[in-house]
Amino acid sequence: MAKFFKEPSRTFSEYLLVPGYTGPDCTPDHVDLSTPLVKFSKGEKPAVTMKIPLVSAVMQAVSGPELACALAREGGVAFIYGSQPIERQAAMVRQVKSTKAGFVDSDSNISPDATIADVIALRNRTGHSTMAVTDNGERNGTLVGILTSRDYRESRIDRNTLVKDVMTPYEKLIVGKDGITLSEANDIIWDHKLNQLPIVDENQKLVSFVFRKDYDSHKEYANELLDADKRYVVGAGVNTRDYRERIPALVEAGADVLVIDSSEGYSCWQAETLKWVREQYGDTVKIGAGNVVDADGFRFLAQAGADFIKVGIGGGSICITREQKGIGRGQATATLEVAKARDEYYRETGVYIPVCSDGGIVHDYHITLALAFGADFVMLGRYFARFDEAPNNLVTVNGNYMKEYWGEGSARARNWQRYDVGGEGKMSFVEGVDSYVPYAGSLRENVGLTLSKVRHTMCNCGCLTIPELMENAKVTLVSGTSIVEGGAHDVIVRDENVNAKPM
Numbered sequence: 001m002a003k004f005f006k007e008p009s010r011t012f013s014e015y016l017l018v019p020g021y022t023g024p025d026c027t028p029d030h031v032d033l034s035t036p037l038v039k040f041s042k043g044e045k046p047a048v049t050m051k052i053p054l055v056s057a058v059m060q061a062v063s064g065p066e067l068a069c070a071l072a073r074e075g076g077v078a079f080i081y082g083s084q085p086i087e088r089q090a091a092m093v094r095q096v097k098s099t100k101a102g103f104v105d106s107d108s109n110i111s112p113d114a115t116i117a118d119v120i121a122l123r124n125r126t127g128h129s130t131m132a133v134t135d136n137g138e139r140n141g142t143l144v145g146i147l148t149s150r151d152y153r154e155s156r157i158d159r160n161t162l163v164k165d166v167m168t169p170y171e172k173l174i175v176g177k178d179g180i181t182l183s184e185a186n187d188i189i190w191d192h193k194l195n196q197l198p199i200v201d202e203n204q205k206l207v208s209f210v211f212r213k214d215y216d217s218h219k220e221y222a223n224e225l226l227d228a229d230k231r232y233v234v235g236a237g238v239n240t241r242d243y244r245e246r247i248p249a250l251v252e253a254g255a256d257v258l259v260i261d262s263s264e265g266y267s268c269w270q271a272e273t274l275k276w277v278r279e280q281y282g283d284t285v286k287i288g289a290g291n292v293v294d295a296d297g298f299r300f301l302a303q304a305g306a307d308f309i310k311v312g313i314g315g316g317s318i319c320i321t322r323e324q325k326g327i328g329r330g331q332a333t334a335t336l337e338v339a340k341a342r343d344e345y346y347r348e349t350g351v352y353i354p355v356c357s358d359g360g361i362v363h364d365y366h367i368t369l370a371l372a373f374g375a376d377f378v379m380l381g382r383y384f385a386r387f388d389e390a391p392n393n394l395v396t397v398n399g400n401y402m403k404e405y406w407g408e409g410s411a412r413a414r415n416w417q418r419y420d421v422g423g424e425g426k427m428s429f430v431e432g433v434d435s436y437v438p439y440a441g442s443l444r445e446n447v448g449l450t451l452s453k454v455r456h457t458m459c460n461c462g463c464l465t466i467p468e469l470m471e472n473a474k475v476t477l478v479s480g481t482s483i484v485e486g487g488a489h490d491v492i493v494r495d496e497n498v499n500a501k502p503m
């Protein structure tokens with residue numbers, strides 16, 4: 001007979017944390033959110049420890065180079081999406097590894113022959129009004145000028161006006177030479193009262209920008225996650241088909257960690273991929289696997305050699321896998337059971353394999369719950385898709401700023417040819433939707449706020465570290481009615497905008 005799990009599978013919104021004793025030193029500024037990214041043996045240190053328990057989803061709408069740098073600055077890791085040609089993904093990894101803190105890749109570039117209508121469209125798409133004018137309109141083209149919102153009056157200007165007729169031309173620009181330090185660049189900005197300094201190489205090709213508004217934040221990134229060469233740490237997604245070509249390209253580009261990106265990881269394909277990595281690279285290449293939702297799946301991938309294991313089927317905000325295929329498990333139950341299997345495996349072997357809870361985080365407190373349930377870190381898609389740094393378009397919908405967010409199993413993502421690589425045929429059904437999420441501003445601000453809530457909650461629970469929270473948290477199931485009790489109720493809320501909304 002089929003196996004039936006005794007308990008229903010539950011999700012994070014069905015639980016709350018019950019406070020523990022808070023002592024005088026248990027304050028948010030004392031909370032340490034560092035957490036292992038990859039496996040380690042008892043008594044040893046993991047090869048990569050994150051400063052915060054957040055990684056970004058392996059998705060086209062989420063994890064591009066700009067977001068990767070922004071997240072590494074805060075102490076987390078992004079996984080550059082794999083649903084793109086190998087060379088392009090490797091180039092994104094290289095871009096992160098070659099980004100120097102404070103030097104920003106220009107994401108708003110336009111050619112001198114473009115029109116103001118093009119400028120406005122580009123600004124609406126990227127949210128940035130400072131544009132590099134390059135000969136070919138590309139990021140690393142020859143710099144011929146700069147265009148900012150001060151160069152034209154949107155309400156008056158003829159939309160057919162050409163960029164070259166309103167831009168500040170190169171001859172009038174103050175530029176920095178590639179190779180200068182951040183403090184030299186900032187000195188030039190202050191001496192000349194600039195808002196931005198373009199950095200160019202010896203052939204006048206645009207390399208990057210330094211922005212005045214970034215000055216304060218660049219002074220201090222206490223949690224910055226850097227490799228031994230002081231470059232940002234970055235991850236990348238791979239699949240179980242073209243890994244023999246993709247992995248070498250990503251490793252060569254400098255990826256610090258890889259993850260097999262799949263809805264379902266309890267398969268011979270993942271074991272084969274892990275085996276191949278060990279044969280080729282031993283333990284020098286770090287690679288996570290998944291997703292699984294029970295102890296059997298965990299043990300299988302642990303024995304196959306995974307460096308961390310990802311949990312979650314069908315709980316993501318854009319996921320329709322449960323509806324389409326009927327596989328999955330409530331995210332809280334899945335995380336708890338896999339974390340228990342992780343602890344058991346650790347007791348048996350002395351090897352600790354970090355567990356990542358992937359998908360379905362809706363409120364900030366869900367992160368704290370996931371950690372209390374035993375996750376070492378969480379993977380977020382929707383959350384990061386709302387930020388400036390994500391590679392997805394900013395659009396207006398009914399007058400509201402939104403960012404586009406689509407699943408990797410949606411038709412939109414699948415237009416990418418991965419389903420034709422080595423497979424018997426195309427997948428005929430979709431497992432994800434194409435959607436909008438409300439635009440939320442910068443990653444730094446949002447992550448700061450989210451983690452401040454996590455730290456406060458941990459203090460309520462009397463815990464200063466993630467392992468302490470895993471060990472000591474007290475968790476209660478809540479009834480449907482008590483969930484209603486937990487929100488504003490029986491009052492007429494006056495102003496939606498000034499009241500706290502869930503993230």
Ligand SMILES: NC(=O)C1=CN([C@@H]2O[C@H](COP(=O)(O)OP(=O)(O)OC[C@H]3O[C@@H](n4cnc5c(N)ncnc54)[C@H](O)[C@@H]3O)[C@@H](O)[C@H]2O)C=CC1
Nearest residue numbers: 240241261262263264269291312313314315321408409431
């Ligand atoms: N976490 C979740 O709940 C879900 C995530 N997704 C996302 O969608 C994307 C696509 O996921 P999947 O469809 O699971 O991709 P996948 O490539 O892992 O699997 C697609 C199909 O190909 C088969 N397959 C994989 N490697 C093979 C090989 N070497 N030879 C023959 N057959 C092979 C698999 O068993 C599966 O039937 C990923 O980004 C994933 O994260 C999609 C649905 C649910």
Ligand SMILES: O=c1[nH]c(=O)c2[nH+]cn([C@@H]3O[C@H](COP(=O)(O)O)[C@@H](O)[C@H]3O)c2[nH]1
Nearest residue numbers: 057316317319360381382407408409431432
């Ligand atoms: O059923 C699915 N169809 C999809 O098209 C899809 N795309 C991504 N994912 C998974 O969702 C996670 C992100 O979830 P959130 O938006 O809730 O953070 C991601 O990290 C993935 O695990 C998908 N699941």
Ligand SMILES: [K+]
Nearest residue numbers: 264265266267
């Ligand atoms: K399976």
